[in-house]
Amino acid sequence: MSLRGLFLCLALIILAALVAPRGASAHAALVASEPATGAVLDKAPSAATLSFSEPVAPLVFRLLGPDGKPADLAGVTAAGSRVTVPLPSDLARGTHVLSWRVVSEDGHPVGGTLVFSIGAASGGVNATSATDRDPVVAAGLWLAKLGLYAGLLLGIGGVFFRSFAVVGPLSPGGLRRALAALLVAGMVAAFVGLAAQGLDALGLPASRLASASVWQAGFSTSFGRTTILAVPACAVAMAALFARRRTFRRILAALAMLGPGLALAATGHAAAAEPQILMRPLVFLHVSAIAVWAGALLPLAVALGEGGGRAALARFSMAAPAVFALLFASGAAIAVVQLGAVDALWTTEYGRILAAKLAAVALVLAIAAHNRFALTAPVLRGDGRAARRLVGSIVAEIALVLLIFGLAALWRFTPPPRALDVALPAVEVHLHGEKAMAEVVVTPHRRRDATVEIEPLDADGVPFRPLEVTLALAPAGGGMEPIRVVATPGADGRWLATIPGLAVGGVWTIRLDLLVSDFDKAQLQGEIALPTP
Amino acid sequence: MSKLLFAGAFGVLLVSASAASAHVTLAQSDAKLGSTYKAVLQVGHGCAGSPTVKLRVQIPEGVINVKPQPKPGWTVETVKGAYAKTYDLWGAKVSEGVKEIVWSGGSLPDDFYDEFAFRTYLTPDLPAGPLYFPVVQECEKGSERWIEIPAAGKSADDYEQPAPAVTLSPKG
Numbered sequence: 192m193s194l195r196g197l198f199l200c201l202a203l204i205i206l207a208a209l210v211a212p213r214g215a216s217a218h219a220a221l222v223a224s225e226p227a228t229g230a231v232l233d234k235a236p237s238a239a240t241l242s243f244s245e246p247v248a249p250l251v252f253r254l255l256g257p258d259g260k261p262a263d264l265a266g267v268t269a270a271g272s273r274v275t276v277p278l279p280s281d282l283a284r285g286t287h288v289l290s291w292r293v294v295s296e297d298g299h300p301v302g303g304t305l306v307f308s309i310g311a312a313s314g315g316v317n318a319t320s321a322t323d324r325d326p327v328v329a330a331g332l333w334l335a336k337l338g339l340y341a342g343l344l345l346g347i348g349g350v351f352f353r354s355f356a357v358v359g360p361l362s363p364g365g366l367r368r369a370l371a372a373l374l375v376a377g378m379v380a381a382f383v384g385l386a387a388q389g390l391d392a393l394g395l396p397a398s399r400l401a402s403a404s405v406w407q408a409g410f411s412t413s414f415g416r417t418t419i420l421a422v423p424a425c426a427v428a429m430a431a432l433f434a435r436r437r438t439f440r441r442i443l444a445a446l447a448m449l450g451p452g453l454a455l456a457a458t459g460h461a462a463a464a465e466p467q468i469l470m471r472p473l474v475f476l477h478v479s480a481i482a483v484w485a486g487a488l489l490p491l492a493v494a495l496g497e498g499g500g501r502a503a504l505a506r507f508s509m510a511a512p513a514v515f516a517l518l519f520a521s522g523a524a525i526a527v528v529q530l531g532a533v534d535a536l537w538t539t540e541y542g543r544i545l546a547a548k549l550a551a552v553a554l555v556l557a558i559a560a561h562n563r564f565a566l567t568a569p570v571l572r573g574d575g576r577a578a579r580r581l582v583g584s585i586v587a588e589i590a591l592v593l594l595i596f597g598l599a600a601l602w603r604f605t606p607p608p609r610a611l612d613v614a615l616p617a618v619e620v621h622l623h624g625e626k627a628m629a630e631v632v633v634t635p636h637r638r639r640d641a642t643v644e645i646e647p648l649d650a651d652g653v654p655f656r657p658l659e660v661t662l663a664l665a666p667a668g669g670g671m672e673p674i675r676v677v678a679t680p681g682a683d684g685r686w687l688a689t690i691p692g693l694a695v696g697g698v699w700t701i702r703l704d705l706l707v708s709d710f711d712k713a714q715l716q717g718e719i720a721l722p723t724p
Numbered sequence: 725m726s727k728l729l730f731a732g733a734f735g736v737l738l739v740s741a742s743a744a745s746a747h748v749t750l751a752q753s754d755a756k757l758g759s760t761y762k763a764v765l766q767v768g769h770g771c772a773g774s775p776t777v778k779l780r781v782q783i784p785e786g787v788i789n790v791k792p793q794p795k796p797g798w799t800v801e802t803v804k805g806a807y808a809k810t811y812d813l814w815g816a817k818v819s820e821g822v823k824e825i826v827w828s829g830g831s832l833p834d835d836f837y838d839e840f841a842f843r844t845y846l847t848p849d850l851p852a853g854p855l856y857f858p859v860v861q862e863c864e865k866g867s868e869r870w871i872e873i874p875a876a877g878k879s880a881d882d883y884e885q886p887a888p889a890v891t892l893s894p895k896g
Contacts, residue, residue: 625875710782710858710871 221291226307233720235282235309239289241274247293251404252276253393254289269293284310290393292404327397328390329604335384336600339417341593342377342425343451344478346370348486350428354437354444356487356506366493370432373489374425381418381425385409416457424450452479470528477521484514485592492585495578501571504581508567511559540605548598555591558584620701622715626650627657627705629715633690645678645686647705657713659706660686667698667718748859748870750888751839758848758895760789763857764841765888770834771863778828778862779840782871783821784855789813789845790822798830798840811847831864852894856887 223242226232252264266277274293289305349370386400389409399405409415424447431443452475487507494500526545536542562584569577617634630646643662649655660678678686703715751764770776783790788811792800803824810819825842832838846855858871872883880886 706869709780709860709869712869712871714872714875 221305224305226305231308231310233310235280236278236307237280238278239276239305239307241276241291241293241305243272243274243293246271247274249274249276250292250294252289252291253404254278254287264289282309290404290408292407325390325396328387328395331383331387331397332391332603333597333600335380335387336603337593337596338376338380339384339421339454340596340600342373342375342380343421343454344482344485344596345489345589345592346373346377346486347424347428347447347451348482348484349373349489350431350486351444351448351483352487352503352507353490354431354440356490356503366490367432369489369493371429374429374432377425378422381421384414385418388412388414413458417454420450420454420457424454448479448482451482452476470525473521473524476517477525480514480518480521484511484518485589487511488585488589488592492582492589495570495585496582498575498578501573504567505571508563511563515556515559541602544598544601544605548595551591551595551598555588555595558588558591562588618719620717620719622701622703622717624713624715626707626711627655627713627715628652629703629705631701631703631717631719633701633719641690643676643678643688643690644681645688645703646684647686654684655707656680656684657686657705657707658709659704660688661704662688662690663702663704664690664699664719667700747886748861748868748888750857750890752890754891754893755846756895757846757850757852757892759846761844761846761890762841763844763890764839765857765859766837766839767832767861768837770832771861771866771868773834774863774865775834776832776861776863777830778826780824780826780860780862781840781842782858783823783825783844784857786811786847786850787844787855788818788821788847790825790842792822792825792827792840792842795827795830795840798827801826801828809849811849813845813847846892848895850892852892854889854891856889858887 221241222244225240226236247269249267249269252267254262254264264276268275276289285308287307291305353366386405386409389405390397390399392408392412393405395405427443428447431440431447434440434443455478456471456474491500491503491507494503530536530542536546562581566577566581566584570581617632620631622629622631627650628648632644633641635641645660647655647657647660662676662678664674674690676688676690678688681687698718698720701717701719705713707713749766751766755761765781767776767779785808792802794800802822804821805823806820810817827840856873861868861870868885870885870887872886874880874883874886880889
């Protein structure tokens, strides 16, 4: 077997190992917990219990409070498959992350986290611990993103362009080495990112890198999925780079080209935004378009520098406008969702980074336009001076692209304006009356009025459409007039209302008036416990 | 300044308190079962200052032989329909009649008071206790619905817009 074949086999084995479902192993698995993950509790529990699929022995238990400071938990006891973790008595309100690690009977350690909130969920763990993040970890997070972008977009994109657009004999020298280096950088970055994400999630300094729980935590973040997708994609691209037969090369390159979009749609603020069904495909399109366009730059520069590449340039300049259009349309849509308002472009850090990125993109666009309209035609005619100028111009573009990647990687540290306005966990209540019922979902927001969704049901539980729906809310205990709001009918039979002033947590009485007919009103009453923002 | 504010706030309090008590009510608040009852709806105000232009009252089941009293300046209409069952009216069988009365075409300013009357027969089939006549008051701007019927164990005082009621007692 040739060295190339060996490498290919190795790549496929790695791919298979990484893609294989992780839960298939026979180690102990967490089957239930009290509190359940994601639970919002009224009172701090004195202990947490974890139930596993088989007997386990406890290893390490840590609790990360809303202040972002992790603390070791002592006194953990195990009885068979049940582990009891005593919790500190002075748990603060907000979201806590219980990191658990046990060893199962077969000797394999298993770890995971359990997220629960007391009173109400507070901002993400990252958001609270961001202030005292280890600078080495922060640098790792940034470099990992940058390396990942370079490997996935320039590396895989380059392989793709080289496989499809570069016709004629391939020069085996510089370009292949450069692309291979980019792909390796991408793979290394994926693992660096995993470690940095793990350290960041647990709030540990970089010196704790060797700890297995760090990697475990890294894997449990969305970046874990990115790694699982990015590393095999780079490996397949590498195989395409070294494949000798053109058809095989193209199949591998096309397969690898799915990687950037999938890997980056699996993580990050943009992909996590609602509506998911729209945002993830948008991120996929945006990233794929970048890979197609930016990936072409390096092969083009190298080919033109070596005195060839005219056919590739012709293909590139033909496809570029459509790819650019896709890139901008998807980018604009993502920006709209993430920003929420125009002034966020300069009032928030996220927006300022976007503004800087847009400025760099405008510069790239100007260079690209110059290349396209002033240089491409002479180069295609065989003008040597124009070709040299085009190479210089493309190198400048690549530098700007790297700058853009660096800016985009900074978003790891700035929540988008959308996320600043996060909704607190919704509270659902079923109101029951003789004539009618209703499902009410109250969603308090950190920075704006609470929203309420009401689904009116008749006495048999069948949705119906009242003439009017009015809502009255007051803190339980009396002494205050209720906040009255008229709901407006939504598209799907639900009625919507926003409740100004519904910011204070605690128990509120809620009354719902459903006007069944002109002379008939159903009044429903209940209580609702709201989290404190 | 603060005194002025206080006075203003107190004034608002008074106004809001009086607005809440000025319901649409029935002039005669009790009646005997199996007798003729002249229902007089008292309207003491419009809708948040807007003049009343229409008044609709729903006739509850068991109340028959309904005849509105003509009212100068207002058009009176009735909506007729079938009763849930057949009632005995002085020996005659009655199975349909007025279910709703509508006064419209007039205009009753918020500052004025007026009465809207109709005659009824309260069948002995009705249960003793409160009987509600839900009223919808429509104004130039907005409307008020006096249609709240107190749940068991509650009184009209617990509601903001209770339906006008008459308390029925057995004929004795």
